[in-house]
Amino acid sequence: MTRKRRFLLIIIVVAIVFLLRKRIAWAFYDLQEYYNVSNSLVWDENRELKWSDFKYDATKKFADNIYARVGISQRYHIADKIEFRSNTLFLPDKSFVTDTTDKTSLRIAQARFDLCEVYRIKLEQKVMKLRKKASMVTLDTLEKYIELYYDNFEK
Numbered sequence: 001m002t003r004k005r006r007f008l009l010i011i012i013v014v015a016i017v018f019l020l021r022k023r024i025a026w027a028f029y030d031l032q033e034y035y036n037v038s039n040s041l042v043w044d045e046n047r048e049l050k051w052s053d054f055k056y057d058a059t060k061k062f063a064d065n066i067y068a069r070v071g072i073s074q075r076y077h078i079a080d081k082i083e084f085r086s087n088t089l090f091l092p093d094k095s096f097v098t099d100t101t102d103k104t105s106l107r108i109a110q111a112r113f114d115l116c117e118v119y120r121i122k123l124e125q126k127v128m129k130l131r132k133k134a135s136m137v138t139l140d141t142l143e144k145y146i147e148l149y150y151d152n153f154e155k
Contacts, residue, residue, distance in 0.1 A: 029075055036073050036089065043088035043117045049110045053090065054097040065102055068109035069094035070116045072123065072150060076142050082134045084127045084142075088117040119153040 017024070041053060054066065074086035090113050099105065126145055130137050 033073070033075055037087060039093065040073075040089035040091050043090070043113060043120075049090065049106060049113060051097065051100045051106065053092050054095045054109075055093070056098075056100065057096050058098050060096050060098055062096070062098060064105045064108050065099040066097045066105040066109050067095060068112050070113050072116060072120045072146070072153075074123075074146060076127070076139075078134065078137055078139060078142070080134070082127060082131045082137060082142075084124065086120050086124055088113070088120045116153055119149050123149040 041047070041049075049068070054068075060067070069091040071089055071091070072086055073089050074084065076082065076084040095109075097105070123145060126149070127142065130141070130145075
């Protein structure tokens with residue numbers, strides 16, 4: 001291949017990457033989201049937590065004999081409009097139980113998971129209201145709301 005062709009090929013590749021950078025970024029975030037969701041349980045009103053969703057470790061010390069790691073996974077982008085999607089996740093690899101005979105502990109963990117879903121819905125409703133004035137919304141605005149709702153959930 002001659003130098004001119006190689007140079008032209010490089011220019012074309014750079015131009016394509018530049019033009020498709022947003023799509024490439026979204027593909028990267030899609031991959032991250034897939035990884036997060038595939039290693040978690042997404043909240044579903046028809047599925048309750050089971051003991052098998054937790055790692056058993058008798059050496060850990062928890063107030064209720066259980067630790068349920070739940071959280072809100074969100075993805076957003078602001079351009080002409082606000083694109084936002086979120087999930088409430090339970091992380092089995094980071095959730096532990098020391099006593100599988102105490103059904104109250106399992107109900108507490110389920111209640112925590114359900115409550116996190118309530119806060120996720122509240123957050124999503126707030127973002128929907130912000131969509132009406134998307135031109136005035138910044139990434140900082142969304143991040144503050146996410147932090148606020150998650151902090152309220154943790155209290």
